[in-house]
Amino acid sequence: MKSHLITILLLIxxxxxxxxxxxxxxxxxxxxxxxxxxxxxxxxLSLMTLDEKISCLSTDPSIPRLGIKGATHVxxxxxxxxxxxxKWGKYATPTPTTTFPQAYGLAETxxxxxxxxxxxxxxYETRYLFQNPNYKSKGLVVRAPNADLGRDPRWGxxxxxxxxxxxxxxxxxxAFVKGLQGNNxxxxxxxxxxxxxLANSNEDERTWSSSNFNERLFREYYSVPFRMGIEDGGxxxxxxxxxxxNEIPMMVNPVLKNVTVKEWGQKGIICTDGxxxxxxxxDHKYYPxxxxxxxxxxxxxINQFLDNYADAIRAALKDxxxxxxxxxxxxxGNFRVMIKLGLLDPPNDNPYTHIGRNGEPAPWKxxxxxxxxxxxxxxxxxLLKNENQMLPLQTGKTRxxxxxxxxxxEVLGDWYGGTPPxxxxxxxxxxxxxxxxxxxxxxxxxxxxxxxxLAKAADYAIVVVGNHPTGDAGWAKVTKxxxxxxxxxxxxxNLEDEELIKQIHRVNPKTIVxxxxxxxxxxxxxxxxxxxxxxxxxxxxxxxxxxxSVLFGDFNPGGRLVQTxxxxxxxxxxxxxxxxxKGRTYMYFKGKPLYPFGFGLxxxxxxxxxxxxxxxxxxxxxPLTVSFDITNTGKRAGDEVAQLYVRHLHxxxxxxxxxxxxxxxxxxxxxxxxxxxxxxxxxxxxxxNEVKKAFxxxxxxxxxxxxxxxxxxxxxxEIQVKE
Numbered sequence: 001m002k003s004h005l006i007t008i009l010l011l012i013x014x015x016x017x018x019x020x021x022x023x024x025x026x027x028x029x030x031x032x033x034x035x036x037x038x039x040x041x042x043x044x045l046s047l048m049t050l051d052e053k054i055s056c057l058s059t060d061p062s063i064p065r066l067g068i069k070g071a072t073h074v075x076x077x078x079x080x081x082x083x084x085x086x087k088w089g090k091y092a093t094p095t096p097t098t099t100f101p102q103a104y105g106l107a108e109t110x111x112x113x114x115x116x117x118x119x120x121x122x123x124y125e126t127r128y129l130f131q132n133p134n135y136k137s138k139g140l141v142v143r144a145p146n147a148d149l150g151r152d153p154r155w156g157x158x159x160x161x162x163x164x165x166x167x168x169x170x171x172x173x174x175a176f177v178k179g180l181q182g183n184n185x186x187x188x189x190x191x192x193x194x195x196x197x198l199a200n201s202n203e204d205e206r207t208w209s210s211s212n213f214n215e216r217l218f219r220e221y222y223s224v225p226f227r228m229g230i231e232d233g234g235x236x237x238x239x240x241x242x243x244x245x246n247e248i249p250m251m252v253n254p255v256l257k258n259v260t261v262k263e264w265g266q267k268g269i270i271c272t273d274g275x276x277x278x279x280x281x282x283d284h285k286y287y288p289x290x291x292x293x294x295x296x297x298x299x300x301x302i303n304q305f306l307d308n309y310a311d312a313i314r315a316a317l318k319d320x321x322x323x324x325x326x327x328x329x330x331x332x333g334n335f336r337v338m339i340k341l342g343l344l345d346p347p348n349d350n351p352y353t354h355i356g357r358n359g360e361p362a363p364w365k366x367x368x369x370x371x372x373x374x375x376x377x378x379x380x381x382x383l384l385k386n387e388n389q390m391l392p393l394q395t396g397k398t399r400x401x402x403x404x405x406x407x408x409x410e411v412l413g414d415w416y417g418g419t420p421p422x423x424x425x426x427x428x429x430x431x432x433x434x435x436x437x438x439x440x441x442x443x444x445x446x447x448x449x450x451x452x453x454l455a456k457a458a459d460y461a462i463v464v465v466g467n468h469p470t471g472d473a474g475w476a477k478v479t480k481x482x483x484x485x486x487x488x489x490x491x492x493x494n495l496e497d498e499e500l501i502k503q504i505h506r507v508n509p510k511t512i513v514x515x516x517x518x519x520x521x522x523x524x525x526x527x528x529x530x531x532x533x534x535x536x537x538x539x540x541x542x543x544x545x546x547x548x549s550v551l552f553g554d555f556n557p558g559g560r561l562v563q564t565x566x567x568x569x570x571x572x573x574x575x576x577x578x579x580x581x582k583g584r585t586y587m588y589f590k591g592k593p594l595y596p597f598g599f600g601l602x603x604x605x606x607x608x609x610x611x612x613x614x615x616x617x618x619x620x621x622x623p624l625t626v627s628f629d630i631t632n633t634g635k636r637a638g639d640e641v642a643q644l645y646v647r648h649l650h651x652x653x654x655x656x657x658x659x660x661x662x663x664x665x666x667x668x669x670x671x672x673x674x675x676x677x678x679x680x681x682x683x684x685x686x687x688x689n690e691v692k693k694a695f696x697x698x699x700x701x702x703x704x705x706x707x708x709x710x711x712x713x714x715x716x717x718e719i720q721v722k723e
Contacts, residue, residue, distance in 0.1 A: 003400050006178075011059045014343060014496060020045055020488060022188060027067075028043060028044075028279060029043045029049065030043040030044045030066075030344060031344065032243060033345040033346065033349055034166070034342075036506065037339055038332075038337065038345035039596060039652075040335075040344070041332050041335045041336070041339075044063075044066070044335055044632045045064055045328050046330075046587050047659065047703075048063065050324055051318075051330060052065070052719050053324065053327045053328065053333050054310055054313050054314065054327070055423070056070075056331045056334055057298070057302075057303060057304060057305055057313065057330075057331065058304060058305060058309075059072045059073050059140065059141070059271065059304050059305075059306060059308075059339065059705050060072045061278065061304075061331065061334040061335070062524065064626075068338075068344065069466075069612070070334070070341075070343065070344060070345060071130065071138065071139060071140035071141055071191075071338065071341060072138045072139045072140075072141065072605060073139050073141045073142075073143050073193065073271075074088070074126060074137065074140075074141070074142055074143065075088050075101045075142075075144070075416050075418075075535075076122050076126065076137030076141050076143065076180075076415070076418075077097050077102070077143075077144050077145065077146060077160055077416045077505050078097040078100040078101060078102055078103055078105075078106060078118070078122075078416075078417065079100050079121075079125075079128045079417065079418045079420075079539075080097045080125050080129065080142065080418060080680075081097070081416060081417060081418035081419075081420055082094055082095035082096075082097055082129065082135075082137065082399035082419065083095060083418060083419040084151040084413050084414075084416075084417045084418045084419050085277070085413045085415060085417065085470045085605050086413065086415050086416065087151045088145065088416075088418070089136075089137070091136070092527060093328055094419040094492060095129065095135060095137075095418075095419065096290075096362075096364055096418070096420060096721070097122075097125050097129075097418045097419065097420075097421075098122070098125060098363065098364040098369045098370075098372075098373060098414075098419060098421070098541070099373070099418055099419070099421075099540065099541045100118050100373055100376055100539070100540055101143065101158075101377050101536070101538070101540040101543075102151075102159045102414055102417075102469070102518055102538055102539050103144075103146060103159065103160050103161060103162060103379050103541055104158060104160070104161065104162070104163070104518055104519065104537050104541070104562070105166065105377075105536060105537030105539075105663075106118060106162070106172070106376065106380065106381040106396050107161075107162035107163050107168075107207055107407040107421070107526075107558060107562045108303065108380045108381075108535075108537070108559040108560060108561065108600075109214050109376060109379040109380050109665070110381055110560045110562075110641045110663060110665050111379055111665045112171050112172055112174070112175035113175070114375070114376060115172055115176055115179065116137070116175040116176070116178055116179035116253060117176040117179065117372060117622045118176070118179065118372070118376055119144075119145075119175070119176040119177070119178070119179025119180045119192075120179040120180075120182070120189070120191065121146075121363070121372060122142065122179070122180065122190075123142070123179060123181070123182060123189040123190040124189065124273070124355060124363055125179040125187055125363050125364060126139065126140060126142055126180075126189075126190045126329050126357045127140065127190060127248055127352050128355050128356035128360075128362070128363055129356070130356070131355055131356040131357050132222065132356035132357065133355065133357075135356075136368075136596075138250040140191060140217040140263070140341050140343075141190070141191045141193050141237060141269065141337065142190045142192055142193060142240065143193050143195055143270070144157045144178055144180065144192065144193070144194075144195070144440070145162070145172070145176040145177065145192070145194060145195075145229075145230055146160040146161050146162075146194070146196070147169065147197075147226045148160070148161050148192045148195065148196055148200050148201055148225075148241075148557070149161065149163075149164060149165075149166060149169055149172045149198075149199075149201065149221065149222060149223035149225065150162075150201065150293055150519075150563055150570060151164060151201050151578070151580055151585060152163045152201060152202075152355070152575055152584065153201060153490070153493055153519050153520040153563060153565070153572075154484070154489050154491075154572070154575050155201040155203065155484070155489060155490075155519075156170070156203040156204075156484030156485050156487070156488045156489045156490060156492040156494065156519060157203060157484070157485065157486055158484065158517060158519035158520075159414060159469060159485075159518030159537065159538075159562070160195075160416060160561060161201075162225075162548075163562025163563050163657075164452040164559075164562065164563045164564065164584075164586070164598075165220075165562070165585065165586075165587075165660050165694045166220070166221050167222035167224065167598065167659070167660050167661060167718070168562065168660055169224070169225040169227065169575070169685075170224050170225040170227070170228030170232070170325055171228070171663075173194065173225045173226075173228060173229040174229060174232040174233035174543075175233075175708075176192070176195070177192040177229050177233030177235045178185050179232060180192040180236065181233075181234060181574070182234075182352070183384065183413055183565070184351055184352070186343050187206055187340060187341065187342045187344075187350050187351065187352060187587075188314070188340045189350075190341070190351050190597075191236065191237050191268070191269070191270060191337050191340065192229070192233070192235045192237065193235070193237035193238060193239060193271070193339060194225075194226060194229050194235055194237070194238040194239070194285075194502075195238070195239045195241075195481050196239050196240065196241035196242070196266060196273060197223075197226055197240055197241055197256075197260070197703060198211075198218075198222055198223060198226065198241055198245055198250060198255070199211035199213070199222045199241070199243065199245055199578055200241035200242065200250075202489060202576055203455055203484070203488055203489045204484075204487075204488070204489045205214075205239055205576065206241075206242045206243050206487075207242050207279045207283040207284075207538055208247065208279070208283035208285075209243050209244070209576060210243065210244035210245065210247045210282055210409045211244065211246075211247075211578045212245075212246050212247070212577050212579075213245075213246075213247050213576060214580045214690065215688060215690055215693075216577075216687070216688040216690055217579065217580065217581075218255075218688075219688035219695070220228075220687065220688055221406060221580060222297050222578075223351045225228075225258070226238065226260070227560075228263055228461070229263070229642075230260065230265065230266050231264055232332050235266045235268075235536035235700070236266060236267060236268025236269065236333075236336065236337055236340070236370075237269035237270075237271070237337060237462065237644075238260070238270060238271075238272055239268070239270075239271050239272070239588035240253075240256065240270060240271070240272055240273065241273060242273050242276055242279060243440065244284065244525060244576050246273055248286075248383060249280055249284045251272050251273075251276050251280065251282045251297050251300065251302055252280070252293075252296045252297055252300045252302075253300065254268055254285070254300065254647045256300050256301040256302075256314070256593070257300060257301045259602060259618045260301075261301060263525055264707060267332075267336055267624075268333045268336050268340075268556075269303060269304055269333055269334060269337050270301045270302055270303055270304070270330075270333065271302065271303070271304035271305070271546075272297065272302055272306050272307060273306060274306040274307070275306065275307055276305075276306065276307060277293055277294060277297065277308075277309050277312065278307060278308075280291065280293040280297070281293055285359070290312035290315075291312050291319065291321065292311075292316070292321060293312070293314040293484065294309050294313050294315075295316035295322040295326075295643055297313075297323035297457065298313070298322060298326050298330055299322070299717060301330060302330065303330035303333045303334055304334065304596030304604070304615075306565060315328075318411055327720070329649055331595045336444060340595050357530070358711075364561060364711075366423045368544065370541075371532060373541055373542045374542040374545055374546050374549075375389055376540070377536070377540040377543060377545075377546035377547075378546045378549055378550060378555045378557075379558065379559060379639070379665075380532055380537065380540075380559050381535070381536045381546065381547075381550050381557045381559050382534065382535040382536070382557065382560060382561055382599075382600045383533075383534055383550075383559075383600060383601040383602065383603075384515075384527070384533040384534065384595060384599075384600075384601065385527060385530070385531070385532055385533040385555040385601070386531075386601055387531040387532065388531060388602070389603075390510065390512065390531045390532040390553060390603075391512065391532050391534075391550075391551065391554050391603065392552050392553025392603060393553070394552075394553075395434055395438060395552065396436050398434075398438050398459050398460060399438060399439065400438060400439040400440075400441070400457065400458040400459050400460075401430065401434075401438055401439070401440050401441075401458055401459065401460050401461075401584040401640055402440075402441050402442075402443070402451070402454040402455045402457070402458035402461045402462070402504075402508070403426065403427050403430060403440060403441070403443075403462050403464065404444075404445075404451045404454065404455065404461060404464070404500070405443065405444070405445075405463050405464040405465050405497070405500070406440070406442075406444050406460065406462045406464075407426070407464045407465060407466055407516050408426045408427045408442065408462070408464035409425050409427045409442065409444065409543065410423075410425055411423035411424070411425055411539070411540070411543045411544070412468060412469050412470070412538050412539065413469065413470070413471035413473070413538075413539055414470060414485070414518065414538060415469070415470055415485050415486050416486075416554065417469075417539045419560055420532070420539075420541035421682065422541055423540065423541050423543070423544075424541065424542055424543060424544035424545045425517075425543065425544045426462075426514065426544045426547050427440070427442055427544065428544045428545075429543070429545045429546070429547055429548035429549075430462070430544070430547075430548045432545070432548065433466075433548035433549070433551075433552055433554075434552075437704070440542070440652050441457075441458065442454075443453045444502055446500060446504075446658050447499070449678055450460070451500070451503070451504060452503055452504065452506075452507050453719050454697055455504045455508040456505050456507040456508060458508065459510065460510045460511075460512060461504045461505075461508045461511045461512070462507070462511075462512045462514060462551070463500065463501050463504050463508065463511060463513050463514070464514045465495060465501065465513065465514070465516070465519035466495075466497075466515050466518075466521075466538075467482060467484070467517050467518055467519070468480075468483055468487060468518075469485065469518050469538045469539070470485055471483045471484070471485050471488060471665050475487065475546065476488055477646065480496050481494075481496070481569065482494060482495060482496060482521065483517065484518070485629050489575065490519070491507065492517075492569070493520060493521055493522045493568075493569055494521070494522050495515075495521045495522070495523050498523060498525055499527070501513055501530060502525065502529075502611040502695060505529060509531070510531070510715075511530050511531070511532075511648050511667050512532040512533075512534070512551070513526055513530050513532070513533045513534070514532075514533075514534045514536070514547060515534065515535045515536075516535075516536055516537065516538055516539075516543075517535065517537065518537055518538060520561075520564075520565040520566070520577050520594075520595075521564075521645070522561055522566060522568055522569075522594060523592060523594070524567060525613050525617075527594060533548065534547070534551075534557070535561075536557075536559075537609035544649055544683060553603065553636075555615060555663070556599065556602055556603045556604065556636055556637060556638040556639065557600070557601070557602065557603070557639075558602055558638060558639025558640065558641060558665065559600050560598050560599060560600040560641045560709065561595055561596070561597060561598060561599045561600060561709075563585075563597060563600075564585060564586045564589050564593045564595075564596060565593055565595040565596075566593055566595050567591075567592070567593065567596060571583070571589075571590070571591050571605025572584070583655065585597070586598075586657075586658070586710045586711075587657060587658065587659060588657065595709045596709050596711035596712075597658070597660075597709065597710040598641070598643050598708070598709035598710045598712075599709040599710075599711070599712070599713075600641070600709070601692075602634075602639065602640070603634070603638060604632055604633070604634030604635065604636040604637070604638040605632075605633045605634045606630050606631065606632055606633065606634075606638075606669065606705060606708065607630070607631045607633050607638045608629070608630055608642075608670070608707070608708075608714035608715050609628065609629045609631070609705075609715075610627075610628055610629040610675075611627070611706060611715040611716075611717050612626075612627050612628070612678065612721060613625065613704070613717065614627075614720075616719055616720060617721065617723070618681075618682050618685070618720070618721055619682055619721075619722035620682045620683070620697065621682075622682075623680065623682075624679065624680040624681075624709050625677055625679055625680075626662070626674055626677070626678045626679070626680060626704055626706070627675055627676065627677045627678075628642070628715055629673050629674070629676075629677075630642060630666070630668060630673065630674055630676060630708050631668070631672070631673040632668040632669060632670050632671060632672055632673075633671075634670055635670050636670060637669045637670060638667070638668065639665055639666065640666055640668060640677045641663060641664070641665045641706065641708070642663060642665075642678070642706065642708075643660060643662075643663045643704040643706070643707055643708065643709065643710070644660070644661050644662035644663065644665050644678045644680070644704065644705070644706055645658040645659060645660055645661065645702070645703045645707070645710065645713070646658065646659050646661045646680070646684075646685065646702050646704060646705070647659075647702060647703040647705060648685075648700055648702055649690065649700065649701045649702060649703060650700050650701055650702050651687070651698060652698060653687055658705060658710065660710070661678075661680055661684050662678035662679065662680060663678075664676055664678065674710065680704075682721065682722075683695065683696050683697065685700075685702065685721055686695055692715075695722065697723055698723070699720075699721060699722060699723050700720075700721045701718055701719070701720055701721070702718070702719060703716055703717070703718050704717045704718070704719065
């Protein structure tokens with residue numbers, strides 16, 4: 001026994017000596033990557049001065065005296081932004097980066113795996129720019145994705161979101177977060193900072209308005225994509241919105257700590273929106289001065305201000321409205337993110353530190369990235385109408401095409417886009433696709449009847465219309481009522497260019513409309529009269545090549561809408577009414593829409609059959625597997641987006657008419673059948689019980705609905721839900 005004890009003591013001594021030697025390699029304990037994260041942060045805080053702590057409440061938590069280099073923010077909704085229309089980064093010469101379709105268009109792919117690849121490209125380029133000495137980027141915290149819900153198509157920033165459904169948005173948010181942060185178990189490629197928590201879907205009044213609704217809607221609708229982004233995606237950063245929720249401004253709202261931190265496990269960055277501290281006083285009039293506002297923001301959980309905050313923090317400390325311990329508590333989150341990014345560790349430990357440092361060519365020049373952009377853009381295109389199979393066009397039977405519209409000859413950037421390395425316009429794409437085999441003419445508008453004359457002389461007329469994504473004007477300005485962007489909500493959802501479509505169709509019935517838009521339009525006349533309509537969004541560097549490939553049948557469109565497209569504004573509740581149960585989204589919409597949520601056509605047809613489930617009931621811990629067959633009954637290979645909806649039949653509380661609970665995009669060859677299996681969990685059927693303050697699964701019968709859109713249900717089956 002004594003010999004064993006001696007051996008143990010010797011081993012302990014050797015271990016302690018090893019640890020001591022390991023510590024000796026570092027000037028400070030926080031530099032040791034083998035120490036627990038919280039111990040490292042304890043050490044950092046113990047070494048910092050109060051002024052340094054105040055400085056770390058900015059978006060750059062660097063501490064030069066200690067050799068700590070932080071990372072700031074960059075924009076990146078659909079490609080990292082180093083310039084663009086908004087001149088992000090204030091570069092004299094913008095840096096080009098791989099530029100994908102707008103976030104709204106990315107969503108219309110209905111392909112989370114593809115979205116993850118998009119975000120991975122963006123994350124890689126962000127890291128490349130940060131670590132390559134030829135560039136001046138200081139950002140590794142990417143302000144993306146936008147997890148807000150598009151509850152109303154008049155919202156000016158609809159283009160930034162993934163649509164109106166919480167489960168769908170949350171699934172796409174999770175995919176984008178994972179792509180940005182990478183697959184390494186220890187380190188992140190970049191940090192995903194979601195925007196804008198919470199219920200931020202009006203622009204004109206956003207700096208002072210309150211989004212009012214009960215906790216049940218908070219839990220079941222507005223917060224879902226953020227929760228999924230944190231719990232399922234792993235995001236540890238988000239931006240608090242300008243607006244209030246139930247009269248309490250979001251940057252001081254108790255839900256920041258009570259829900260996102262304590263319930264969901266958010267332990268990283270919680271930042272304000274730009275200038276929000278000042279607006280807390282001037283617009284919300286919630287506190288008498290900046291001093292009190294800054295103190296309460298920190299206590300609520302804010303650890304990064306996008307504002308001039310330092311003097312207010314110092315005054316709050318002096319007047320004992322805030323303590324140094326309060327600051328210590330929140331800035332820990334900044335250091336947790338920095339550690340996950342590997343910024344405090346030796347370079348050899350981080351698998352991402354080689355990016356941009358070994359003379360590799362710029363990734364945005366690679367053929368791989370160009371091919372991915374084209375594929376994503378192709379998959380984002382939605383076929384809205386195809387009467388008598390006008391599309392795809394056949395080159396052998398077409399002699400001339402008139403391409404008409406300003407947007408046919410330009411690829412436009414949006415407020416949160418970057419600078420693409422090149423662009424292919426719709427006109428360029430069409431001309432490149434047909435070569436000399438078809439005569440292609442172009443008119444920007446119908447000045448002097450030019451467009452009408454060209455359309456009259458052509459076999460087909462392709463009219464490219466839509467919105468200008470920056471409003472064709474400066475900050476908070478737009479040139480047409482249907483335009484919207486940050487700081488401007490849409491005053492109309494009618495397409496001003498529909499008059500041009502009428503003029504062209506009058507002289508050429510073989511008119512094809514390509515709607516390039518950031519949000520829905522009430523194109524009622526066009527839907528009733530024009531034989532073929534496509535929708536796509538702005539910004540993709542491969543916009544024209546992808547469009548041409550769809551027009552001529554090289555790619556069969558399979559995109560789906562992510563919002564309900566109304567017939568008219570009169571079908572919508574008041575814009576500032578956030579109670580979606582009064583007629584918003586496909587779940588509560590009243591009347592018939594122009595196009596339903598999940599809608600999109602194909603050049604082929606699909607048949608659904610053989611719906612089966614692995615059980616006649618569903619209960620906690622035992623997921624239900626819903627399986628069915630889809631057969632391509634046409635002559636072309638094509639993509640179908642199978643959608644699973646649930647309808648509660650006897651619920652004791654108000655439920656939506658139906659709710660999306662699963663989806664999958666699949667490619668099927670002509671004449672072939674594929675089996676799709678989707679899983680449904682009991683927790684997905686729960687509602688928020690405001691008495692119990694918890695999600696509750698009630699015993700109920702539900703109807704499973706399988707279809708091609710929310711309004712095109714092909715198969716149904718009833719099952720029992722057990723508590």
